[in-house]
Amino acid sequence: MEPTSIQKYGAEAFGTFVLTFFGCGSAAVAGATLGTLGIAMAFGLSIIAMAFVIGNVSGCHINPAVSFGLFLDKRLSAKDLIGYWAAQFIGGIVAAFALAFVIVSCDLGGVLATGLGCNGFEDASTVGLNLVGALVVEVVLTCIFVLAVLGSTADAKTAPFAGIIIGLTLAFVHIMGVPLTGTSVNPARSFGPALAMAVQGDATALSQVWVFILAPLAGAALAALIFAAFKQKQK
Template sequence: MTSLGKRLVVEGAGTAWLVFVGCGSIVLNGAAPQPAYGVLEVALAFGLALATATYALERLSGAHFNPIVTVGFAVANRFPIRDLVPYIAAQILGAVAGTALLAYVASGRPGFDLAASEFGANGFGDHSPSDYQLHSALAIELVMSFVLVMANLLMSRRAVSRSVAPLVKGTCLALIYLVALPVTNGAVNPARSTGPALFVGDWALDQLWLFWAAPMAGGIAAGALHALLWGKPRASHGGTVGKHGEAA
């Protein structure tokens, strides 16, 4: 079994990759005079980033890269509670590191102003890409977070092939972003939301609560439903972490 320290490094690195690639597809292309990327391309960037990181790192940490996935697995009794806070902390630090690298790269463009840029941050109302209000953002983040966590739980079942699961998870995230990008700029991941918000500040920090509260509620609901429908896994062997980061 991989040690907790190594798993935390992997979770941080995978989250950093997801944020850098996904938000980079918004920030670096969106900064150009004629943006090269639209909703489809950004959604694919997030989905492919998750799929590649999962293929590469799943055996080491379970490849959560998202606090709501970790919480959902814990609620479903498929992840040890003692590792919950360290995993979430590593994911947040990874997201901040990925955002910092993105800010450094973006600063190389003449005229780039981080303070004036939304920098891939999530928002609603005046800060929604298509001016969607709070109730729309709340609904989309809650429902899509539920779907994402449930997909991760179902793909973690032992009967599912390791060669298929990462592709399904990445495809699920891409489909979610196709719908969520016009509403909130695509979140369903509190770590992904926190990184850009810390750099943008102001309104992004004021609205960050929604991108923790709604996704967490969706993730908890998915974990509870999974536990209800499929029950607890077979007796734990000392609460060790298995191949998907769940309690084995």
């Protein structure tokens, strides 16, 4: 039986909640211990887990850039694109505020001390990456990630393993991206923590979040163009 729209959107909200809560939570609470590789694996493993939980309900996009790429590849309707986007942003926001609650309940010095795994550039980047660099990095990383999604889900031979492929690719792009921008490649994952940080009194991430909405969507569009060119070559 085909899942209803409410089931699909609910699954996307839940999956985005899990990705944001565990991925950003690992960066905020245990980033110093885990390091870049540990944070990367937290995000990647979140995708793998959710693929097996909600993959058969919504496809487990849990990322507006992924949904946009699939829409451009004509695998998602305009109606579902809007529904998925709304659900994903809601999931990311709820996760960020839940994470903030957990942090203020601990003896960690509060959210302003730990952060919420926000993305950023210039002073908010570990290596001081500038605005143009952040745009380029996010476009490239998102393009590679969305290409992995498009490719692994298009072929019946690789589709059963798509969740693992996509999760490992997300971890792969995080390994390079974490020191640069914190790695977004996902507007919903970026907006939720940025909003929660602004509520706590630090609006830096919220003032920069447009980069982490625009660049991932541009990267997804580029991925769809490249994937379409590959399909033409195959024909």
